[in-house]
Amino acid sequence: MTLQSDARLSLSLMDLTSLKEDDTPASILALLNSINPDIGLPAAICVYPQFVTLVKEELEKREWSQIKVATVTNFPSGEQKLQQVVAQTHSAIADGADEIDLVLPYQQLMAGDPDTPWQYVHSSKLACQGKAKLKVIIESGVLAKPKLIAEAAQLAIMAGADFVKTSTGKVAVNATPEAAEVILKTIKSSGKSVGFKAAGGVKSVVEAQRYLRLAEEIMGAEWLNANNFRFGASSLLSDVAVVVNGQSE
Numbered sequence: 001m002t003l004q005s006d007a008r009l010s011l012s013l014m015d016l017t018s019l020k021e022d023d024t025p026a027s028i029l030a031l032l033n034s035i036n037p038d039i040g041l042p043a044a045i046c047v048y049p050q051f052v053t054l055v056k057e058e059l060e061k062r063e064w065s066q067i068k069v070a071t072v073t074n075f076p077s078g079e080q081k082l083q084q085v086v087a088q089t090h091s092a093i094a095d096g097a098d099e100i101d102l103v104l105p106y107q108q109l110m111a112g113d114p115d116t117p118w119q120y121v122h123s124s125k126l127a128c129q130g131k132a133k134l135k136v137i138i139e140s141g142v143l144a145k146p147k148l149i150a151e152a153a154q155l156a157i158m159a160g161a162d163f164v165k166t167s168t169g170k171v172a173v174n175a176t177p178e179a180a181e182v183i184l185k186t187i188k189s190s191g192k193s194v195g196f197k198a199a200g201g202v203k204s205v206v207e208a209q210r211y212l213r214l215a216e217e218i219m220g221a222e223w224l225n226a227n228n229f230r231f232g233a234s235s236l237l238s239d240v241a242v243v244v245n246g247q248s249e
């Protein structure tokens, strides 16, 4: 694989993301305007719930309806009430969200309580069932220890996650190849059809390549498509454009 083909592949696997506190309709439109269809389209756009309707309408207007709309719940701290999280999930789906990125209450897991996080995933899955994919953010950089990362990934898988996602992008350590390896191996050994999303801090195609190769090694090259693998990234798109336009080799 060349850098250019990996750049195109990374774009096809990308959840182009903006989850900034000061996001506005104008900044979300600017995010959509940063897509150059001549280079390719991302897999999804990931925004806060209040922008789901706007993104859905804009994607239809631009005839890019194949791009999924993703949003976040219990984000970023993982500390909201379960009832509120379930309500957020229903309302985001009603607004047109295709994918829900739920923050696992990872603090509870770290405190020795796996039941609460399990309930969040299970209840969110019931709310999503048949209508949206559920991606579960385990915040691997905070969990830190491989054993805890594996435990969180396994819990998410067993409770119904469609994807296990590394990070919110809001803590000191976000996606790392080390955490990705643990999660991918946990998915593989589960024998379930669950995807993986590396999110937070993936800014260059060269960095993205480490995750692509890791996923190919562990899961096989044929597994590497947007049904199974995503990058959650706010700034990888600009490096993809630089690489594809041949300004960097």
Ligand SMILES: O=C[C@H](O)COP(=O)(O)O
Pocket (backbone or CB within 6 Å): 017, 019, 046, 167, 168, 169, 170, 174, 199, 200, 201, 202, 232, 233, 234, 235, 236
């Ligand atoms: O889910 C995606 C992350 O929030 C994006 O993080 P990033 O801004 O470091 O690319």
